[in-house]
Amino acid sequence: MLKIGEFSQAAKVSIKTLRYYDQMGLLKPAWKDRFSGYRFYHLTQVEDLNQILALKEMGFSLDQIQTILQDEITLPQLKAMLRLKKTELQQEIKTSTSQLALIEDRLNQLDAGADLAQITLIQEPTILDQINKPKELEQMKVEIKTLPAFTTAGMKYVGKNENNQIAAMWQEIGPRWGEINNPAKPYERAFGICGEMEEDGSFTYLAGIQVDKVEDLPADLNSWEVPENTYAVFPCTLRDIHKTYQYAHSTWMPENGYKRADGPDFEYYGEHFDPADPESILYVYIPVKK
Amino acid sequence: MLKIGEFSQAAKVSIKTLRYYDQMGLLKPAWKDRFSGYRFYHLTQVEDLNQILALKEMGFSLDQIQTILQDEITLPQLKAMLRLKKTELQQEIKTSTSQLALIEDRLNQLDAGADLAQITLIQEPTILDQINKPKELEQMKVEIKTLPAFTTAGMKYVGKNENNQIAAMWQEIGPRWGEINNPAKPYERAFGICGEMEEDGSFTYLAGIQVDKVEDLPADLNSWEVPENTYAVFPCTLRDIHKTYQYAHSTWMPENGYKRADGPDFEYYGEHFDPADPESILYVYIPVKK
DNA sequence: TTTACCGCCTCCAGTAGGGGGAGAGTCAAG
DNA sequence: CTTGACTCTCCCCCTACTGGAGGCGGTAAA
Numbered sequence: 001m002l003k004i005g006e007f008s009q010a011a012k013v014s015i016k017t018l019r020y021y022d023q024m025g026l027l028k029p030a031w032k033d034r035f036s037g038y039r040f041y042h043l044t045q046v047e048d049l050n051q052i053l054a055l056k057e058m059g060f061s062l063d064q065i066q067t068i069l070q071d072e073i074t075l076p077q078l079k080a081m082l083r084l085k086k087t088e089l090q091q092e093i094k095t096s097t098s099q100l101a102l103i104e105d106r107l108n109q110l111d112a113g114a115d116l117a118q119i120t121l122i123q124e125p126t127i128l129d130q131i132n133k134p135k136e137l138e139q140m141k142v143e144i145k146t147l148p149a150f151t152t153a154g155m156k157y158v159g160k161n162e163n164n165q166i167a168a169m170w171q172e173i174g175p176r177w178g179e180i181n182n183p184a185k186p187y188e189r190a191f192g193i194c195g196e197m198e199e200d201g202s203f204t205y206l207a208g209i210q211v212d213k214v215e216d217l218p219a220d221l222n223s224w225e226v227p228e229n230t231y232a233v234f235p236c237t238l239r240d241i242h243k244t245y246q247y248a249h250s251t252w253m254p255e256n257g258y259k260r261a262d263g264p265d266f267e268y269y270g271e272h273f274d275p276a277d278p279e280s281i282l283y284v285y286i287p288v289k290k
Numbered sequence: 291m292l293k294i295g296e297f298s299q300a301a302k303v304s305i306k307t308l309r310y311y312d313q314m315g316l317l318k319p320a321w322k323d324r325f326s327g328y329r330f331y332h333l334t335q336v337e338d339l340n341q342i343l344a345l346k347e348m349g350f351s352l353d354q355i356q357t358i359l360q361d362e363i364t365l366p367q368l369k370a371m372l373r374l375k376k377t378e379l380q381q382e383i384k385t386s387t388s389q390l391a392l393i394e395d396r397l398n399q400l401d402a403g404a405d406l407a408q409i410t411l412i413q414e415p416t417i418l419d420q421i422n423k424p425k426e427l428e429q430m431k432v433e434i435k436t437l438p439a440f441t442t443a444g445m446k447y448v449g450k451n452e453n454n455q456i457a458a459m460w461q462e463i464g465p466r467w468g469e470i471n472n473p474a475k476p477y478e479r480a481f482g483i484c485g486e487m488e489e490d491g492s493f494t495y496l497a498g499i500q501v502d503k504v505e506d507l508p509a510d511l512n513s514w515e516v517p518e519n520t521y522a523v524f525p526c527t528l529r530d531i532h533k534t535y536q537y538a539h540s541t542w543m544p545e546n547g548y549k550r551a552d553g554p555d556f557e558y559y560g561e562h563f564d565p566a567d568p569e570s571i572l573y574v575y576i577p578v579k580k
Numbered sequence: 581t582t583t584a585c586c587g588c589c590t591c592c593a594g595t596a597g598g599g600g601g602a603g604a605g606t607c608a609a610g
Numbered sequence: 611c612t613t614g615a616c617t618c619t620c621c622c623c624c625t626a627c628t629g630g631a632g633g634c635g636g637t638a639a640a
Contacts, residue, residue, distance in 0.1 A: 001537070001540045001541045003616075004616090004617070005615095016597095016600090019598095019619095020597070020598060031535070031536050031540040034450075034451065034491075034493065035451065035532075036606055037491070037617080038606075038616095038617065039618090040539070040540040043544075058393050061596075062596075078400070082393050082396060082397050082400070083397070089389055093390070096349075096379050096382045096386065100376060100380065103348050103349075110368070160324075161324065197322070197324060201324075246291070246323065248321075249320050249321035249330070250291045250330040250331070250332050254320055293588080294587090306628060310628095326588080327588080328587095328589075329588085
């Protein structure tokens with residue numbers, strides 16, 4: 001008649017484990033009080049628990065132990081299980097041994113002066129189909145440019161661009177450039193700036209123009225200071241803008257040895273841009289580093 | 291510019307795994323389409339994946355691999371990690387080897403004619419304090435009786451006996467025995483029958499009397515057919531009924547080599563029983579087998 | 581244009597063997 | 611009566627994924 005804590009001490013098994021075995025049906029307490037829920041064990045159950053632990057030491061899973069102990073398994077079945085387990089253990093030992101050999105090999109290589117890249121290299125390079133680059137993007141002339149920091153102001157959006165809200169925003173902000181500045185032409189110095197995607201898929205986007213100062217900005221507009229950065233610049237048509245981003249990240253950058261650098265990417269439109277013409281040219285700027 | 295399925299085939303890693311590595315931040319696709327959510331990989335990333343797999347083969351966890359690859363670990367740190375892993379692997383091999391020895395030992399014992407009990411026995415018996423049996427129960431005279439099947443009828447309850455609903459039920463059923471039968475005395479042939487506890491802690495309880503037939507039973511009453519069984523019978527006072535169940539299961543049964551058998555247990559009251567007197571005697575019947 | 585189909589997405593649940601902790605109830609001593 | 615030690619259930623966390631439901635994306639046939 002031991003409470004779970006006493007039994008736990010006596011058998012040197014954690015209380016959590018005993019409750020788990022109870023729940024699994026592997027070792028039920030001799031008596032469970034219907035009203036307090038307290039578990040009571042008897043000393044003789046230490047033997048049962050030791051049986052379980054003995055089988056666990058041999059590497060059996062709790063389910064297997066339950067089968068062995070409860071279903072009063074036959075002797076040939078037990079032998080078969082032991083032999084199966086034996087095979088599994090031999091396999092495990094083989095795996096661990098080969099891992100160990102790998103490690104020792106790498107350690108020796110390190111002592112001989114190799115570096116991480118060589119260490120983790122796998123010998124068999126997989127030969128794969130060539131990349132199918134979109135034809136219309138093949139001849140794209142990409143430039144690398146470093147821009148100083150600059151400030152933009154306009155309308156900000158945070159979300160996943162459901163229902164194409166960003167296009168709607170450009171419609172809305174179009175007639176209001178005068179509230180920020182007085183540009184000579186509608187799309188002169190106009191930028192669409194896009195921050196990094198969050199875990200939930202949302203991102204920040206600002207439709208705006210370059211400004212010198214952010215004073216007297218209407219309350220529903222925002223500004224964004226873009227830091228100095230080195231960019232890869234991709235000229236493209238309005239129609240291909242989506243493909244251009246994809247091409248830039250998934251083809252051009254890996255093949256030319258560039259990596260994405262910190263900082264937002266953006267599109268620059270220019271005074272000749274016409275949102276109604278899908279052939280209209282704009283420029284995609286993506287921060288990169290070698 | 292490979293979609294996840296293509297990359298998965300090229301690198302021989304499951305799509306699920308690639309998505310998992312993306313989520314972990316271990317291997318992000320070169321480009322993730324903001325609108326469709328599609329992942330795009332580049333062939334050069336097969337190398338990155340191979341680095342990951344190489345480290346995995348050495349037995350590192352994904353977190354460790356991330357540390358190694360991302361944080362541009364120093365050479366001495368890398369060596370230390372490799373050596374640590376080496377030690378772990380040596381330990382694993384030792385464990386597996388001793389498990390294997392245990393298994394082979396048991397297999398030999400089995401061939402020599404041992405049985406399960408001997409196989410799972412652990413050599414060091416833990417010496418423990420004696421059991422502290424409640425004194426008033428020490429002298430309890432327990433009888434083993436086999437009863438034929440019989441039928442009872444009365445009021446049924448299913449639940450966890452919150453707010454002591456079972457006592458309330460006895461109050462309610464008391465004046466209504468006449469609707470079932472015509473007993474000479476109030477508690478003559480009266481039984482409280484208790485089924486096994488469910489997983490959620492609820493159980494079935496019937497407060498009733500023994501009957502010969504269950505015809506003409508009022509709609510709000512139930513019957514319960516108790517099968518033939520062998521019982522351990524514990525006489526006890528109303529006050530000690532709770533302790534008696536506990537003692538029976540957690541002390542008497544293990545110490546006398548009995549196990550709980552299938553079937554409900556019950557209390558038998560008898561014509562002299564007085565629910566107002568805590569010293570009133572009743573009999574607890576618990577199905578047992580050797 | 582509709583339909584079918586395949587590939588891809590996200591989100592949820594589950595795996596073995598428990599560990600950690602919250603919030604509430606139990607028990608014995610002072 | 612209160613206090614402190616003990617226990618209860620319930621829920622989330624760990625690894626390294628796998629499986630499935632329900633819902634888009636994109637293409638080809640009808």
